[in-house]
Amino acid sequence: MGKGPKLVGCTSCRRCLAVCPQHIPIPTYLRLLNDHLRAPESGEPAVRYAELAAEGPAASDCVGCRACCTTCMEYIMIPEMLAEVAGALEGK
Ligand code: SF4
């Protein structure tokens, strides 16, 4: 088995959702980023992302307050990962 892409270790515990002032669906967006990293040729994560971002906050609505980071037991750099989501999935 070859070396796979480096995925975000989000467990979807949802703790960060309670504190985000922008109400960004963080675990959902991180899952879509992982789906994209696993299969970059598939456009499906970008399509799903576009649907969600049309209905609610986009990854790029993150204001970098880092309130989420203090709740994440996996020590995920959430604002930086959301910037990756925006780069990978927005405008596609
Ligand atoms: S850094 Fe971004 S994702 Fe985290 S709580 Fe603040 S606005 Fe929400």
Ligand code: SF4
């Ligand atoms: S707190 Fe961390 S592990 Fe839990 S859902 Fe948010 S990003 Fe994922």
